[in-house]
Amino acid sequence: xxxxxxxxxxxxxxxxxxxxxxxxxxxxxxxxxxxxxxxxxxxxxxxxxxxxxxxxxxxxxxxxxxxxxxxxxxxxxxxxxxxxxxxxxxxxxxxxxxxxxxxxxxxxxxxxxxxxxxxxxxxxxxxxxxxxxxxxxxxxxxxxxxxxxxxxxxxxxxxxxxxxxxxxxxxxxxxxxxxxxxxxxxxxxxxxxxxxxxxxxxxxxxxxxxxxxxxxxxxxxxxxxxxxxxxxxxxxxxxxxxxxxxxxxx
Numbered sequence: 001x002x003x004x005x006x007x008x009x010x011x012x013x014x015x016x017x018x019x020x021x022x023x024x025x026x027x028x029x030x031x032x033x034x035x036x037x038x039x040x041x042x043x044x045x046x047x048x049x050x051x052x053x054x055x056x057x058x059x060x061x062x063x064x065x066x067x068x069x070x071x072x073x074x075x076x077x078x079x080x081x082x083x084x085x086x087x088x089x090x091x092x093x094x095x096x097x098x099x100x101x102x103x104x105x106x107x108x109x110x111x112x113x114x115x116x117x118x119x120x121x122x123x124x125x126x127x128x129x130x131x132x133x134x135x136x137x138x139x140x141x142x143x144x145x146x147x148x149x150x151x152x153x154x155x156x157x158x159x160x161x162x163x164x165x166x167x168x169x170x171x172x173x174x175x176x177x178x179x180x181x182x183x184x185x186x187x188x189x190x191x192x193x194x195x196x197x198x199x200x201x202x203x204x205x206x207x208x209x210x211x212x213x214x215x216x217x218x219x220x221x222x223x224x225x226x227x228x229x230x231x232x233x234x235x236x237x238x239x240x241x242x243x244x245x246x247x248x249x250x
């Protein structure tokens with residue numbers, strides 16, 4: 001807190017895996033490694049905001065860096081996530097992706113080795129999928145995807161905040177991947193179906209105008225299910241939760 005100039009009383013925030021705190025206008029959280037944290041801080045400190053979205057600005061330490069020990073800090077912004085506003089989340093995500101489309105692929109993506117990164121590679125044939133009947137069904141439906149790749153936010157649905165009328169939605173907690181923007185949208189849509197009550201028959205409508213949408217949905221679903229496997233969370237309840245959209249896509 002001293003390093004980031006956070007002097008007000010501190011309290012734990014909802015979300016952030018229980019490890020995110022707010023002290024006045026500063027949000028503190030464990031960082032994701034030096035290379036990724038410094039890169040993201042540099043990018044988002046300079047990123048131009050639009051009427052369609054904004055992002056929190058990183059808070060520098062007293063010596064001008066983006067890290068102190070295991071911690072990073074961000075500007076606190078008002079708002080709340082609403083996973084039912086899927087179309088609004090997709091619009092904000094699309095605007096964010098247009099704003100970062102010029103960025104080069106950062107090298108740290110090749111070195112990431114958490115469950116989410118491993119599952120993403122597996123969903124795109126760059127690593128083996130975990131064994132299991134559901135993932136085998138999805139893998140049998142894989143087809144080549146030709147959509148251009150760029151930096152995207154791979155966890156949009158719960159990380160777009162909405163506030164009052166006229167306020168731009170705020171994109172937070174950027175989880176960077178190098179994939180087609182439609183893949184990021186597909187992850188948000190499959191999350192909405194599996195966890196937030198979006199009807200399965202709505203997935204095609206949300207993808208109107210997105211090339212190779214059905215295939216991006218298949219890859220997104222494989223990514224989420226592979227992640228659950230790697231986290232030891234693929235159980236009977238998870239199978240029941242995901243079965244309707246798996247059936248619809250295969």
